[in-house]
Amino acid sequence: MALTERFPPRPYEDDWPETSQSYEEVMARLNRPPLRAASDSTHDYRRRGAQNILRWLQHHPGDTWQQRWNASPAASCTGSEWNKRSAGWTGYGAANASGILNSGLLALVSAEVLRPSLRWQLTRSSTNMRAVICQHRDPEGFARLEQMVGPQAWSSHLGKLAKSVLVKIVISKGGGLADITVGDSLEFMEAFREYRPSTAGQSLFYSWLRDLGHMPTDAPTTLRFLTRTSGQVSVEQLVDRYNPQSKPIRNLLVDYLKECQPTMDYTSLEDASRTLVRNFWTQIERIQPGIDTLRLPPEVAAAWKQASRTKTTRQRLPDGSIHETVSERANYGNLMMGVRAFYLDLAHWAVEEPERWGPWVAPCPVSQADASTAKHEKRRKAKMDQRTRERLPALATLVRVARENWAEANAGMDALRAAPLGGRFTFMGKTYTRQKQDSVTPFRAYDETGRRAHLGLAEERAFWAWATIEFLHHTGVRIEEMLEASHHSLIQYKLPSTGEVVPLLQVAPSKTDEERLLLVSPELADVLSTIIARVRDSRTGAIPMVVSYDVAEKVHNPPMPLLFQWVYGGQLTPVSRSLIRNGLNDVLGRAGLTDSAGQPLDFSPHDFRRIFISDAIRSGLPPHIAQVLAGHSDINTTMGYNAIYPADAIESHRAFIARRRTIRPSEEYRTPTDEEWDAFLAHFEKRKLSLGTCARAFGTACIHEHACVRCSLLRPEPSQHNRLIEIRDNLIDRIAEAQREGWFGEVEGLEISLAGAHGKLTQLDAALQPSVVHLGLPTFDQIAGRSNTS
Template identity: 55%
Template structure:
């Protein structure tokens, strides 16, 4: 059956047509004899295809999908896990029941089917409708759908990377500083041809452990399976892939289309709908966008998210991150609150006499023996009036001898504290001595900066005006700038 896809805009079709004509022109340059007769001017002009608007609309659609699906993700995870456990309970109850016997498990009442031919899988039928169900297949589909959802949402990897995760991909790294062992999952190169390592969180470790326990054989090893690479059109060597299951007597890998089907079946069983009432559709790439948005919104630096996702350009990573109205509203409200705290409570109000005296007194109280304190109005001293340590102290050049006396006094006091065994006193005095030694250097830099001027070679206005007046003063009466009289050359 053919499936129809609704066309979003006509720009997509115009882009496809333009790309086809441009490809023909390029092929004609490479092979003129073959493609030359077909190369014609493109009927779609570059101005007809608005790339910026198309990208903006595409980003808006992606953000809309993420905004609709991220709030549903916790409920989706719970529903998928609940369906997995219910399917496992029905399978276990069916194995205990005899043919024709009713059993209740996973919220359903079924009857163990009596088969005319032997089957390795337990079948059950609905007592009301008589429809038969393969409970083993239902349990398998529920488990692998749950596993796909969990791995995709906790790693943000692509679906083709998910199908290539093997038992060999699980590695560990020992931190040189503490010796702690960090579990990692190695992602094989796919779209960007770059291999990367992801940290295995405790939740992801539980999911991977459940997968390995399911596919592991009696001897404890993961079976080797051969997968077909649809991009390279080759069969890959045997690998212990994690996403595999037994079909009959043979272990086979779960292909990419199979993973998509398992995801859709698992999502359909949850019964979630979108705002229009249609079943909520999750594409595998939606989990990648949700992972990026959740990571960046919770404080992960964008360049770290870029490395985790395997993007070559950080703009691609930020394109995956959806901006929420709540995020914009909270940021705007925080900006308004900061402006309100910094601004006066009552604008355009004349200060009272007491307020004016307090304001002037602030600057009077900033005067100290060595110079002046540079702290802002309305702030208290953060160094408890230990001015020699404060970086806001502005030393007056005339107070350099006093600064030398303070430094010599500190040296004497440190020697006395060390002689008497006052280790705490000596430690505090050494901090003050270090600050006192830095003050002369700061003062010298300030004096040098104020007295040194750099000539940029640009004439100032007084120089230009003086030169113009002097030149006119040297000209004789009735002459122009070339030394000629108004009546002609002399």
């Protein structure tokens, strides 16, 4: 583990002053305070047990008592085997030999003569070890720790577990609480994981050590989710996790991703490595083993693209068998786009650095059509719109059921708190027995069958499910933005027009790295005040500072007063997505909602974002304002979230017609009389002329006094082409006659009519001839006319 390499544990020592003392010196120390027990009988037990153990160890090789212990069979056995075999090993045959020897071992460990290993201690339980070590080994450190955590946490079940872990580490490695390192803590968690699969409730000790200030600043913030928080890894590790066989191609992929790394966040870098290594190159190597070139044969590229169109999902059934399901890959276009970008980037970079990238330039096996995502986007849009249409009407029911579920869980907690430890109480028709010891969190009880019920955890899950539903559907934020909302996110703004102060919620940047402000409605303000009252520290009144883990970037964020935090296992921790998911499932199970097919209706946190945007735009919010509230960089993304209903289109069209009617005079929409209708029909009959059709509007007079050849509104018919030629020729003859007879007053009018006739003929000729576009190519006669002078 990389973390263990950064924080190595302290080595197990076998030589220190106390273990190097002689038999007489050790026994003398045990007979003096503070190692001497207050009770004479207890002291006698410890003294006799220590004598027998030391005399037995004297027969084993070594210069110190610890070396002799390591050489004895006691070090290689388990703690439980020590209880059974120690009397036979030491040859001590008293009636209570096991108890006396265990008391002697307790005395030697308290005197730091022996240091049993962590794994030895994990297989053995001792009722007195914790109290004795806290008293004789670093009493000041344990007293300070008790004062810091408070009496309730110190005496709780989880508190006792944490003290037990600290005692085990102090016993095995020596020193006090201030000497415990991160590596010692990691070593204990690893040893405990070998001893027991679950480490629940065992990491509180580390949180206490951090609060004491004994850990470096770069130490992990918690050990609870250590196996789930790998942190960022190098590009080489991202590539090597898929084990590509061709070393040259592996090195090329590493170089390529390193070149792209400065312009990518870690999530995009991880996705790119998954696309290029797992989904592309390892698949190519599976199709053609031993290949080491990007110049793919056509049949290999075709086989890879065909295999990439589907994906196989494996699911373990209750009987242990594996069920495989083959389905169409939804992100096929994105996969092709990533591979195409890889080939095109290499070709582009080869121009600037031919010696580095030139040898890898090859024809791209992915065409532009292969990388098209238009069909997928349309399918995704239709699918998401259908989800929104089914869930928007059910939102009110979900909100109501979430509040009822929390109220019921809260009533169960009130009944549990009212019952004494170990006492019985009745809730929802069932009888429970409260456990005899309370942990810090959560409260537990046992039902009539003796089965343990986590009422405290159920109340936490119900509350955070209610808070999540209310927060998301009032803000439309992303799930990661909600979980990162802190007390600092609530700000005030004074309106410049009225001077009114309004509350705003500042949404931290997440996906688009753009922060935004949302107006806090009265409903959202009620939810936020409830959350703040719940997480506020009762002693200081402040919101505790909590370190969250960014699951996308795989880094720990700085401490912040997060709103979504709770106490789990005695430690303040951010609300996890799994807790929210389980709470939503509880609410959905209680609501009993179904979709159009009759199947149970599920809600994801992102569904509330789509519902928020669709509902806002349906309510009249301009799309560009919805884009700002949603934090989208492109308004098309916002409209992609908006689910258009058929009824919305119809109502919007009717509203448009209504608005248009309010602008135009109302008399235009009255019912026409019979005379008006006859006049309207007669208008179309009067538009027919000998040369064509008149295009003047209804109710307007002729502007040229029926001189139709001059009128621009005349639409000549093609069949009247010869008639127009006759009119043109007649006008030419009349102009010649008027000029000959000296009728110059008529010449001007006739020339205007002649120009109109020419215009109508030109209009008809243009309509009858097909349009020809000259491309500038030389004609045959132009080519034939050239001569060669050379």
